[in-house]
Amino acid sequence: MQPDRDQVSLRQMLDSAREAVEMAGGHTAADLRSNRMLELSLVRLVEIVGEAATRVSAETRDRHPQLPWAMMVSMRNRLIHGYDEVDLAVVWDTVTEDLPPLIAQLAAIVEQ
Numbered sequence: 001m002q003p004d005r006d007q008v009s010l011r012q013m014l015d016s017a018r019e020a021v022e023m024a025g026g027h028t029a030a031d032l033r034s035n036r037m038l039e040l041s042l043v044r045l046v047e048i049v050g051e052a053a054t055r056v057s058a059e060t061r062d063r064h065p066q067l068p069w070a071m072m073v074s075m076r077n078r079l080i081h082g083y084d085e086v087d088l089a090v091v092w093d094t095v096t097e098d099l100p101p102l103i104a105q106l107a108a109i110v111e112q
Helices: 003-024 029-034 036-054 058-063 069-081 088-110
Strands: none
Touching: 003 036, 003 058, 003 088, 029 036, 029 088, 036 069, 036 088, 069 088
């Protein structure tokens, strides 16, 4: 187990998820399609959430099965490797629907 490293990765996940949700605030899905800076920013922040998830030890992931580990990693992989076919509707739904509950879960873990 790597508690310090895991704590850093969990904090990175939390910070990036919070930043993505904050950045999306006041915007719409249409804005994401028309605002390249917003698109690039949100995609990158979601990538970071998934990348940091890959760095969390198996022991810590096993202790927190309520987190969607596989989904976070697969989303990251899809964004990184399928960069030329990113479905912005999926990115928007991820940021607006999936990240807020994830933030609550991560905050509870990080702030224990």
